[in-house]
Amino acid sequence: MGLLRCCLLLLLYLSCVFCLPTGRNSICGYKSCPATIASMLNVHLVPHTHDDVGWLKTVDQYFYGGRNNIQHAGVQYILDSVIDQLQKDPARRFIYVETAFFYRWWKQQSQSTRRIVTQLVDEGRLEFINGGWCMSDEATTHYSAVIDQMTLGLRFLNDTFGECGRPRVAWHIDPFGHAREHASIFAQMGYDGFFFGRLDYQDKSRRMKTKEMEMLWRASESLKPPLADLFTGVLPNGYNPPEGFCWDQSCDDAPFQDDPDLEDYNVNEIVHKFLNASHKQAAFYKTNHIIMTMGSDFQYENANLWYKNMDKLIKYVNALQAKGSKVNVLYSTPSCYLQELNQANLTWPLKTDDFFPYADDAHDFWTGYFTSRPALKYYERLSNSRLQTCNQLEVLGGSKSTSGPFGEGDSDTMRRAMGVAQHHDAVSGTEKQHVANDYARRLATGWAHCEVLVSNSLAYLSGSAAPRVFCENLNISVCPLTEGSHKFSMNVYNPLGRTVRWPVRLPVNGSAYNVTDANGKAVDCEVIAVSTSTQEVRRNRGYAKNELVFQAQAPPLGYSTYIISRVQGQPPSSSFKTKSPYVIQNKFLKVRFDPNTGLLSSLTNLETQQTIRLTQNFYWYNASAGNNKESRQPSGAYIFRPNSSDLFIISKTAGIEMISVYNTVQEVTQRFSPWVSQVVRLYDDRKELELEWTVGPVPVADGLGKEVITRFDTDIKSTGYFYTDSNGREVLERRKDYRPTWDLKQTEPVAGNYYPINSRAYIKASSSQLLFIYLYPKFEAKQDEKCQLTFVTDRSQGASSIDNGSMEIMLHRRLLYDDFRGVGEPLSEPGEFYQGLVARGRLLLMLTSPDEAADVHRPLAQGMVLQPLLSFQDGSPAASMKLQFSGLQAALPPAVHLLTLSQWDKETVLIRLEHQYQAKESKTHSQPVTVNLRKLFSTLEVLGASEMSLGANQWKEDMNRLNWKNEANSKPLPPRARDSSPWEVTLNPMEIRTFLLRVR
Template sequence: MVPCPFAAATVLLLFRAGVLGFPLGQGPHSTTGCGYKSCPETQPTMLNVHLVPHTHDDVGWLKTVDQYYYGERNDIQHAGVQYILDSVVEQLQQDPARRFIYVETAFFFRWWRQQNAETRKIVTELVNQGRLEFVNGGWCMSDEATTHYSAVIDQMTLGLRFLNDTFGPCARPRVAWHIDPFGHAREHASMFAQMGYDGFFFGRLDYQDKKRRMEARDMEMLWRASESLAPPTADLFTGVLPNGYNPPAGFCWDQSCSDPPIQDDPNLEDYNVDTIVQKFLKVANDQAALYRTNHIIMTMGSDFQYENANLWYKNLDKLIRYVNAQQSQGSKVNVLYSTPSCYLQELHRANLTWSVKTDDFFPYADNAHDFWTGYFSSRPALKIYERISNSLLQVCNQLEVLGGPSSRRGPHGDGDSETLRRAMAVAQHHDAVSGTEKQHVANDYAKRLAIGSAHCQVLVSNALSKLSGSDAPRVYCESLNISVCPLTESSDEFSVTVYNPLSRPVGWAVRLPVNGTRYSVTDPSGREVDSQVLPVSQATKDIRRDRGHATNELVFQAQAPPMGFRTYSVSLLQNWPPRAPPLPGAPLFLKNKYLSVTFDPDTGLLSSLSNLETKQTVQLKQNFYWYNASMGNAESLQPSGAYIFRPNSSTPVPVSLTAKTRSLQNPVVQEVYQQFGSWVSQVVRLYEDSRELELEWTVGPVPVRDLFGKEVITRLDTSINSSGLFYTDSNGREVLERRRDFRPTWVLKQTEPIAGNYYPVNSRIYIKDGEQQLTVVTDRSQGGSSIQDGSLEIMLHRRLLLDDYRGVGEALSEPGEYGDGLVARGRLLLTLAPPAAAAETHRPLAESLVLQPLLSLQAGRLHPNALLEFSGLQAALPPAVHLLTVSQWDGDSVLLRLEHQFQVKESQTHSQPVTVNLQKLFSTLTVVGVSEMSLAANQWKDEMTRMDWKGSTGEKPLQKEQRDPSTWEVTLKPMEIRTFLLHIRR
C-alpha cells in the first residue's frame, strides 16, 4: 500500500479491504486446502505421473461462441460446453481424489450465471479444496501472434476479476496454459510473469526445435522474456507438453474417442488390464527419458471432451489403481490425479538449474513444408476491425471515468463499456483475430464487436454531453475510410469533436465526405483552420458502390489535447467553383519541410525517400506482388490455407510493372494516386506537418479465375545494407531482432525460404544499417519479412482455394459484402531516421495508430455555451510514459496503468526512469487513495509472491525494491507497467 496523507488514511484502508470482491487472503469459505497446499502426495523414489483431466474449449472456431456453449450445430462439430461443466461437477463429487482444470472464463461465466444456489455451493467447495482448479483464467486462451498487448491485458483482467470476485484467492490461477496457440510470443511470457504466474505450459513448438529439445532433455526451461526488465520480473518457467494437449496414444476415453476402455472383469473374454498397464508403463518411461525430473505430466483430455465425464473418470480411476498395484511387484511408477500447478510445484522442489531462453517461438512449423505463418495476415478486415474496436474501448473506458455515473444513463440512453469489453475479450481468442475460424464464425465475432461498439457510443455521447454541456445527438461515422457519412454528405453546417485517448497532444488529419466545394473550419477559439476539398478517388467510389454519394472530401488538420477533446465547427461556403480533379502526368514529387519523396517518371513507382532534417536519402522502390499459393506438389501435399503460408515459388509475381498515376497538391496535403491494375491501387500521401509518409493501399477483390490462390504483398526495396537482419515488435511492445534463415535456439534446416522467414508484425517492422533506419508502421497485425538485404515485405491480403487440413474445413476465400471477394484497405506509415533516433519516432507513431482519436459529429450550429475544449489531465505526460488503462472499477475506484514505453538503451533521451505524480494527474478527479496491484489487477503488488528458478546463465540478480520518491509519486523504469487502484473524489 502506498502511504497517504493522514486525512485520507481511513478512506484508503476501507478502499483496499473490499475492492476486489472478497478481501484478499480470505474467501467465501475456508481456503486452507486450495492452491499448492491441496496437491496430492507424491513418491520421491518413483516416477510420478501427473494425470491432468482437462478440456480445451475454443471460444469460437468451427461454431460460434453461443453454438459451442449450447451444443448447437453438432452437424459441424459435436460440442456443448454447458454439458461438459455439468458432467465434470457431478463426477468430481464422486471421489475426492479426482481433479479437473478449467481455462476459458468466458464459458464458465455463462455457466455460473445459470446455476442454482446448491450447485454454486458445491462448485465453491470444489474450488476451495483444489479439486476444480482454474488455469490461465483469462476470458479466453488468446492468440499470441496477432494480438496487441493492451487487449491481452484487458481480457486477462476481465477473466481473472470474475474468478476473484466469485471465489476469492482459491480461484487465482498459478499457471499460464496456452496449449493450442500456433507459436508463442516473448511478450506474452513477460505479461504472464508480471501477472504473478509461476509457470507456463504450452503444446505447440517447431518440429525441429522439439526434436532437439527431446534429444537434449530440454523440454522445460526458464524463459527470460525481457531485455529491459531486471530479472526475475519477466522470468517465467516454461514447459513443453509431450503430446500437444492430447492424451498418449491409446489412452483416450471420451465419447469422441475410439480407444478401448479398461475391461477389468477376468471372467470376460475381452479382459485387457494387463495389456493396458504394460503399455502405459512403457509410455510413461519413454516420456520420462525426455524430461529431467522424476515427475512427468500427461494431458488427459482434448477438444470439447468430458461432455460425459463418467467415461473419462471411470477409466482413469482404473488406470491409477491397476498401474499403482504394480508397485508391489517392483514397479517404480506412481500415477495420480494432478493439476499443472501441482506438477509445477514438484519441478520447483527439484531445485535444478534450467536452460535459459531469451528469444521467442516464432515461426512455428509442424513439418518441413508446413509453416503456420499465413494466419499472421488472414482476414485483414477482421484484424483492423478488432484494432479499431480496441481503440474505441479505451476511449469508452476513459470517458466513463471522466463523465461519471451519468455517462451510463444520460440524455442519449443507457450505455455501457462491458458489452464491448467482453466482445473484445472474445476476439483475442486464438481462432478469432488470428483469422483461422469458419466464415460464419468470423461474421459472429464482427457482429459482437459491432453491438459492443454501439453500446460504447451511447456511453461516449452521454459523457461528452456531460463534459461539454451540449445534449445534441452525436453521430459516429464508421465508414470514413471509404468516404461514407450521411450527416456530412447532406449538412451545410455541423461540428466535429475529436477525442484523443493518448496522454500527449496529437495532430490528426480529419477527412470527411462532403458534396460542397468550399467550407469554413474553425477551432474552439473561432480561428480559421486551413482546409481543402478534394475529389473522392475513383478507387474509393468503386469500393463503396451505392453506400454513399459524396463527390468530395473535406480535409483539415485537427489538434486534440491529452485525454481530452477539441470541437471544430464546419460551414459550407456558397458559390465557389469546384476544385480541379487530380491531373494525370503531373510532376510526381512530394515535399514538405520534413520529407521529400520522388517517383520514377517511367514506371510511376516510388523511387526515393529523404529526411530533410537529417539530410538522409534512401533509394526506395515500392510495388505490389502476389505469391501463387501452393496447392500441393510432389515434394509435399501441403497447400496454403487459413493457417499455413506456402507459396509455390520463391519469386512473387508483380501485379503490374508500372502504375498509372495522378497527382494532387495543396497547402494541407499532397497525394499521388497509383493504379496497379483493376484490383490494386494506392494513395501516397504527405501531410503538411507530417514526419511520416502514408501509403493507403487498397487490394481486392483478389482474382482467382486462373485457379490460383494468391498471397498479396507489398515490397519495399531499398539501398539500406541490412546484412540479413530485420526487426519486428512482439505484441506491440519490445522489439526482437530477426535473422534470415536462422533460429537462435537451434541450427535451422530451412525448407521454405519465404514462409519460413515470416514473422508476426503487430505494429512495426524495420531494417537498418549504421546510418539509416527505415521503419514501416502498420494499422493492424500482419505478417512480414526481409527476404533480401535492403528489402521489407508485408502481406496485405490472402485469398485461397483450398483448406490447409488443420481443421477449419474451409478455403480462406472471404466473399466480401457483395459476394465477389473481400476488398481490404489499410495504411502503412514510413519513417526514415538515424537508428539512434528512430525509436523516438516509430514508438509514438505506432501508439497513435493503436489508440486513434474518436470523431463524433453533431448537425447544425453548436450550443453557444458548449465547452469546446477539455483535457482530463492536468498536463501532458512525459514522452516516455503511456497511459495504458484508465477505467472504472467499482463505485469511486478507478483502475490505472502507467507504462514506460521505451526499452533499455533504445533512446538516449527517453530510456531513463520517469516519475509521475498521481495527485497531479487528472484535471477533474482528486485521488485520495492508491494501492498498487499486479499487472492483471487480481493481487495486491506487495502480497504477490512467485517461485524462484535457477537459470543456466547464473544466479538471477534480485530485483531491487521499487522505491518511489514520495507518497504520491511513482517511478517507471524502461518497459515497466505499473497498475494502481485509485480511490477518487469527483
C-alpha cells in the same frame, strides 16, 4: 493506502459473500497438491478440456451444443458432468481455462450448485488455469488487448472465488507459436509458470534430445531479472493424452475391461502400454515427474467415461509398486506439477528469443494466419481503440456517462466482445466464415452500447445534449451528416496522454468550406475530389463527390471541437504544380517517383539529408494447391505455402491517375490493376509518408489462390537482418534462414522467414557494418549505414525481408483449398457484394537514423493503435457549449503512456501507467521517469492509491513468485526501491505499474 486497501477488501468480501458457503476452510493452490513419492517416477494426470471460444461454431453454439452437425461440442454439459464427477471422489482433479464459458455457466447455476463448486475450488479439486476470458492468440494480438482480456477473466474469478480462484499457471496449449511479450505479461501478472503444446518440429526434436523441454524464459531485455522471467514447459503430446489413452465419448481407445472372467480382459495390456509410454516420455525430461494431459477439444461431456478409466489406471499401475514398480500415478494439476519441478532445485536452460515461426513439418509453416482475414484484424484493432475511449469517458463522465440523455450505456458488452476477439481462432483469422461474421457482429454490438456511453459522457463534459453521430465508414468516404449538412461541428476525442495532431478527411459535397477550431481560429483546409478507387469500394453507400481535408488537434485525454461550414459560390481548392511533376515534398520529406514506371524511386529525409533508393510494388505468391512434388500441403487459413519462391508482379508500372499538390496535403494516386490501387500521401506538417492501399477482390478465376504482398526494395545493406515488434511492445532482431536456438534446416525459403508484426517493423544497416564503423571511426559511412526505414501498420500482418535491403508485408490472402488443420473450408471471404473481400489499410513510412528512430516510431505506432474518435453534431453549437476539454492537468512525459483508465467500481478506478521505451532504445527517453498520481487528472481528486499486479487480481506487495535457478546464474533482485511518496510513481524502461485509485 492502508485504508483504501481495507475498503477494497471489504468490497471484495461483500461481492462474494452471497455465493460462498460460511465457514470456508481453503486448502487450495500448492497446499492442496497430492503427495508424491521421491524414489519413483511420478506421473501427473491432468484432466482438462480445451474449449475454443469460437472456431468451427460460434461462442453461443459451442456453449449450448448447437449445430452439432458441424462439430459435437457443448460446454455447458462439460461443466455439468465434471462437477458431478468431482464430488464422487476427493482425489479427482480438473482444471478449467476459458473464463468466458465458465462465466456464462456460473450465471445459470442455482445457489446449491454454486456452493458445491466453491467447495471444490477451495479444496483445489477444481482449479482455474490461465484464467483469461479466452486463451489468446500470441501473434496477431496487441498487448493492451491481451492485458484487458486477462484482467476481465481474472477479476471474475477473484470476485467469485477469492484467492482460491487465482490461477498460478499460464496455459497456452493451442496457440500457433509463442510471443516473448506474452511471457513477459504473464510474469508481471504473477504467474509462476507457463505451459504450451506447439513449437517448431525441429526445435522440439533438439529439445527432446538435450532434455530442454523445460526452461526459464527471459522475456524482456529491459526488465531486470526475474521480473519478466517465466518458467516454461513444452507439453509432450500437445494437449492430448498419450496414444491409446483417450477415454472420451469422442475417442475409440479401449476402456479398462477388468473382470478376469472376460475374454477381452485387458488390464495387463493397458498397464504395460502405459508404463512404456511413461518411461519413454520421462527420457526427455529432467526430473522424476512427468505431466500427461488427459483430455482434448471439448471433451468431458460425459466425464464418467474419463474418470472411471483413470481411476482404474491409477489403481492398477500403482498396485505394481508392491512388485517393485517405480511408477506412481496420481491425479494432479499443472500447478502441482510445477511445484514439484521447483522443489527439484535444478538449474534450467535459459531462453531469450521467441517461438516464431511455428512449423509442424518441413513444408507446413503456420505463418499465413499472421494476415488471414485482414478486414477482421483491422476491425479488432479499431475496436480496441474504441474500447479504451469508452473506458476513459466512463471515468471522466462519472455516473452521467452510463445513464444520461441518450439512454443507458455500458462498457461491459464491448469489453466482453473484445475479450472473445483475442481468442486464438478469432483475430487470428483461423475460424469458419460464419464464426468470423459472429465475432464482427459482437464487436459492433459492443460499440453500440459504448456509443451511448460516449454520447452521454461528451454531453455532460461539453454541456450539449444535441444528437451525436458517429460515422463508421469514413475510410471509404461515407458519412451522411457531413455529406448533406451545410454546417456542423466535429468533436475529436484523443485517448492518448499527449496532444495529437491527426489528419481528418470528411466526405462532403460542397466545393469550399471554412473550418474553425475551439478558439475560433481558422484552420487551413482543402477540398479534394473523392478518388476513383474509393468510389468503386463504397458503391452506393455514399454520394460525396469530395473530401474535406485538414489537420485536427486534441489535448491529452480530452477533446477539441471544430466548426465546419460550407461556403457558397466559391470555387473548389486548386492544386499547384511542383518543380517536378514526379516529386512531392514538405519540410521533412522528399518523395520521388519514376516518370517511366510511376513507382516510388527514392525517399529523402530533408532534416538529415539522408536519401535512399526506395522502390515499392505489389506482388502475389501462387498459393500451393498441395499438388507439387515436395509435399501435399496447400496454403490455407493457418499455413502459408507458396508454390515456389517466385513472385508474380501485378504490374511493372503504376498508372498515375492524379498528382494533387495542396497546401495541407500532397497526393499521388496510383493504379496497379483493376483490383490494386494506392494513394501516396504527404501531409504538410508530418514526418511520415502515408500509403493507403486498396486490394481486392483478389481474382481467382484462373484457378490460383493468391497471397498478396507489397514489397519495398532499398539500397540499405541489411544483409538478412530485420526487426519486428512483439505484440506491439519490445522489438526482436530477425535474421533470414536463422534461429537463435538451433541450427535451422530451411525447407520453405519464403514462408519459413515470415514473422508477425503487430504495429511496426524496420530494416537498417546490419550490425557487422555498424561495428566496422565503430572500430574505424575515420571511415566515412555511406548514407544507408546511417539509415533506418520503419514501417508502421494499422493492423497485425505477416512480414519478412527475403532479399538484402527489402521488406515485404502481406496484405491480403484469398485461397482455394483448406489446409487440413481443422477449419474445413478455404479462406475465400465473400465481401459485402459477394465478389470477394476488398481490404483497405494504411502503412506509414519513416526514414531516420537508427539513434533517432525510437523517438519517432514509438509515439507514431501508439497513435495508430489508439486513434482519435470523431463524432458529429448538425448545426451550430450552443454558445454555452464547452468546445475543449482535457482530463489531465498536463500532458504525460513522452516516455509515459496511460495504458488503462477504467471504472472499477463506484468509487475506484483502475489505471496502468507504462514506460513505453526499452532500455538503451532512446538516448532521450530510456530513463526512469516519475509521475505524480495526485497531479494526474484535472477533474478527479485522488484520495488513495494501492498498487496491484499487472492482472489487477492481487496486491503487488503480496505477489510472491517461485524462484528458479538458471544457466545465467541470475540472482533474484532485492525488493524494489519504494517510491519517494505514495503519490510519486517511478517507471523504469518497459515497466507497467497498475493501481486502484480511490477518487472523487
